Amino acid sequence: MVAIVDTKGRFSDRWIEYCKSRNIAYKIVNPYANNIIEELSECTIFLWHWHHADYKDQLFARQLLYALEQKEISVFPDFKTMWHFDDKLGQKYLLESIDAPLVKSYIFYSKEEAVQWTTATRFPVVFKLRGGAGSINVKLVHNKYQALGLIRKAFGKGFPLYNQTAIFNDTVSQFKKAKTVKNILRMLKWGGYVLFPPKSYRLFPKQKGYVYFQEFIPNNTFDIRIIVIDKKAFAIKRHTRKGDFRASGSGSISYAAKDIDIRCVQIGLEAAKKLHTQCVAYDFVFNEQNEPLIVEISYGFTMEAYDSCEGFWDRHLNWHPGRFNPQAWIIEALLKKNKPLNEPVSENRPSQTQDL
Ligand SMILES: Nc1ncnc2c1ncn2[C@@H]1O[C@H](COP(=O)(O)OP(=O)(O)O)[C@@H](O)[C@H]1O
Ligand SMILES: [Mg+2]
Structure with a gap:
């Protein structure tokens, strides 16, 4: 049995569709329920496209998924896929460890070391919080004085992870560029959040006690x-x-x-x-x-x-032209791995995704 968390509008829509169209037994589960482990007792696969901006998910999604791996349930995302999710500090260590070509990145856990670094650094540089998406927590730092201000704040009162006003301003400039319904709705939504910050955002703790910079790579359009x-x-x-x-x-x-x-x-x-x-x-x-x-x-x-x-x-x-379904690839990879399940994985149709 496949267990899916229904995160409407995200990956689960296509996982559910996939199971329905191939008669694969699945059930929708509530990961926030106290008895979630018991709920999964019949399940061999668990899929949850959890979200970085959801405070509840950030509280325990990793822990639940790691625990299920210990129970030998095949999960998505698994440990190696997600331990560094929404965590640019973790990513720095990881990418340096495998010698991947990461932009030169600098992390400091003490104010003194960060200040010292600014004395021998060429500006501009890029400042980032460890979490956030859509560029909301990414800033260009033009000079040493701006950097010192950010360092002071990082080791002082800290930064909100979700700065509604900054996000709202971004939606306004996007709306000015393209007056689409989607952009109007985004602007209204974030305008509302400026006036009435959602609880889930207010709950996130302030980002402090570290400061993260990257070398600025110029002229990228x-x-x-x-x-x-x-x-x-x-x-x-x-x-x-x-x-x-x-x-x-x-x-x-x-x-x-x-x-x-x-x-x-x-x-x-x-x-x-x-x-x-x-x-x-x-x-x-x-x-x-x-x-x-x-x-x-x-x-x-x-x-x-x-x-x-x-x-x-x-x-x-090799290039394979045409439409494809990445969410199906995720579930197919788990089904392939999970032999004992022996469900009819696309028996009647050629798999889009034989071992390529
Ligand atoms: N070091 C850098 N030099 C130049 N551009 C950068 C650098 N880091 C990020 N960017 C630009 O800023 C964007 C947002 O940065 P990113 O680290 O991907 O944050 P987010 O998590 O918000 O997507 C990127 O899509 C890229 O265009
Ligand atoms: Mg990005």
């Missing part, structure tokens, strides 16, 4: 996002906001495969193998020598943003 699932890769190109170095969250996406630097695909596939990850998204920028560098990784992504991809690459970098 886009970033390249590569996603690798089960030895297959797909990609998008995201343009930066106007007059801004940040691409993530800009909503301006190109899908042409010819725009994707194949070196990013290659690095993504190789690193995924070393990381033993079920699903990983990498953000790449390019340095002045035009070499691709990773700025961060993530196990989750917005599902629909990739539906217009023109195809995907297999592990030998």
